[in-house]
Amino acid sequence: MGDKSINKHYFPLATLLLFFLFSGTALLAQHHENKSDENWEEEVLEQDFKAGDMIIEHITDAYEWHILTWNKTHVSIYLPVILYDQGEWHVFSSKHLHHGEESYEGYHVAKEGFNGGKLVRTDAEGNEVRPDYDISFTKNVLAIFISIFLLMWIFISVANSYKKRKGHAPKGLQSLLEPLILFVRDDIAKASIGHNYEKYTPFLLTIFFFIFFNNLFGIIPFFPGGANITGNIGVTGVLAAFTFIITTFSANKNYWVHIVNMPGVPWWLKLPLPLMPIVEIMGMFTKPFVLMVRLFANMTAGHIIVLGFVSLIFIFGHIAPAAGYGVSVVSVAFSIFMDILEFLVALIQAYVFTILSALYFGMATEEAH
Amino acid sequence: MQLINPGFGLVFWMTLAFLIVLFVLTKYAWKPILASLKEREDSIEDALQAAEEAKKEMAALKAKNEELLKQAREERDAMLADARKIKEQIIGEAREKANKEAGIIVEGAREQINSEKQAALVELKNLIATYSIEIAEKVLKQELSDAKKQQAYVDKLLKETQLN
Numbered sequence: 001m002g003d004k005s006i007n008k009h010y011f012p013l014a015t016l017l018l019f020f021l022f023s024g025t026a027l028l029a030q031h032h033e034n035k036s037d038e039n040w041e042e043e044v045l046e047q048d049f050k051a052g053d054m055i056i057e058h059i060t061d062a063y064e065w066h067i068l069t070w071n072k073t074h075v076s077i078y079l080p081v082i083l084y085d086q087g088e089w090h091v092f093s094s095k096h097l098h099h100g101e102e103s104y105e106g107y108h109v110a111k112e113g114f115n116g117g118k119l120v121r122t123d124a125e126g127n128e129v130r131p132d133y134d135i136s137f138t139k140n141v142l143a144i145f146i147s148i149f150l151l152m153w154i155f156i157s158v159a160n161s162y163k164k165r166k167g168h169a170p171k172g173l174q175s176l177l178e179p180l181i182l183f184v185r186d187d188i189a190k191a192s193i194g195h196n197y198e199k200y201t202p203f204l205l206t207i208f209f210f211i212f213f214n215n216l217f218g219i220i221p222f223f224p225g226g227a228n229i230t231g232n233i234g235v236t237g238v239l240a241a242f243t244f245i246i247t248t249f250s251a252n253k254n255y256w257v258h259i260v261n262m263p264g265v266p267w268w269l270k271l272p273l274p275l276m277p278i279v280e281i282m283g284m285f286t287k288p289f290v291l292m293v294r295l296f297a298n299m300t301a302g303h304i305i306v307l308g309f310v311s312l313i314f315i316f317g318h319i320a321p322a323a324g325y326g327v328s329v330v331s332v333a334f335s336i337f338m339d340i341l342e343f344l345v346a347l348i349q350a351y352v353f354t355i356l357s358a359l360y361f362g363m364a365t366e367e368a369h
Numbered sequence: 370m371q372l373i374n375p376g377f378g379l380v381f382w383m384t385l386a387f388l389i390v391l392f393v394l395t396k397y398a399w400k401p402i403l404a405s406l407k408e409r410e411d412s413i414e415d416a417l418q419a420a421e422e423a424k425k426e427m428a429a430l431k432a433k434n435e436e437l438l439k440q441a442r443e444e445r446d447a448m449l450a451d452a453r454k455i456k457e458q459i460i461g462e463a464r465e466k467a468n469k470e471a472g473i474i475v476e477g478a479r480e481q482i483n484s485e486k487q488a489a490l491v492e493l494k495n496l497i498a499t500y501s502i503e504i505a506e507k508v509l510k511q512e513l514s515d516a517k518k519q520q521a522y523v524d525k526l527l528k529e530t531q532l533n
Contacts, residue, residue, distance in 0.1 A: 056371070061376055061379055112371075113371070114374050115371065115374065116371035117371050118374070134378045135381050136378045137378075138376070138378060138382075140379055141378070141382040141386075144383055144386045145382075145386055148386050148387075148389060151390055151394065152390060152393050152398070155397075155398035155399075156393075156397050156398050158402065159397060159398045159401040159402050162401060162402050162405035163401060163405070166405065166408075167409070178406075181403075181406070182406065198403075201399065201403060202391070202395040203391065203395075205399050206387075206390060206399070209394075210390065232375075232379065233372065233373050233374075233375045234379040237375055238383040238384050238387060242387065242391075300372065
């Protein structure tokens, strides 16, 4: 009975791991630089360790998922590049970009500037321009899909255990997640929205767990974690946009009256110069904008600090190996401290994003009083 | 700067992925989970309410029992009081009757005594009369011889005729 239940529980996990292993080996390509192995150490020492570049590389999106470098051999998952530019589709593997060193089909990865890290082409004037549409399946996209796959797997299995264990106390994963679900439902949705909270609870639960889960995954330093999803402004922007769209579309008359003609405000703030309406309309957009920036900045900042501490080891190690070892103790201690803090931040930011979204829904659906 | 430049592709894929996860989780996870939680809360609520009602019912039952007990006690007390009254009444009546009867008996006895006394007196009178006559006869007989002897004789006779 014990063996059987263990098999039942771990079978999906094992399948998942096998899936990643196989898809990984299929995608993995070991890439050797055409340089002799003997003097790579010297070269490494000759190269300046640029902490800033390393950190930026770790917290931004990429066309390949770089897992590790072993004796000059890069182990990466090469992801497909999909571009639509000047009426043409360009689909190729990011392997051809040689870790951003070379260009392929006229496109190369910009080194710096606003488009840094993204594929660009050089136009007639010699400027780097972005392709019209770049829908490449990047590192963050893969990480998002892995995370939503895991989220769906976890919560559907939890839902099944609710069906299976009807009328019983929760057990296992179910009892781990139930307090969080109840927290979102009772303390976020019900407390902030009021009587018609039920309509919004699924969305709030989804963003809460999506953010929380990806925040946690971002702390794990290696594959399949390590992608800075919730610290990417595009991702937080999409989440904030969903909040904005739902707020705007579920807004009732009272909400619009408050925006256009705020009651209880002196008339001269509305006429002839509509100061209050302008402020209110700006407020409609600044609220989701702040949501986007807050999550992005918090997660990115946390990652930068941890990576900064780790970089210290290499910076000091570059000066003298002994200094590197010496600093490593302090650095690791601080990194651990930051990771624990990040764990807290992961939960807090998920909570803040969710409760603010719920508050905006509450404002939009509040009845006149 | 590149940090705040959202990639179009990422936004596109993120929107797609988020719509998928929102749809799938809403349909296959949140709805069943929230429904189960609500169902469980309702059942707990019902159970608590039922317990409360049962408690109330118990209290009512207890109150009723006490009322019944009180009533029974009162009835018992009333019965006892009644019985006592009846007892006293019976005793009183019996006493009265006994007294009356005793009176009658005593009266009868007295009458009988009286009549017997009367009879005795009559007899005594008759006896005295007889003795008187006898004494007178003997005195008259003695009178002929001596006055002194006559007197002594009368005394002697009187002594002999003691009233019993």
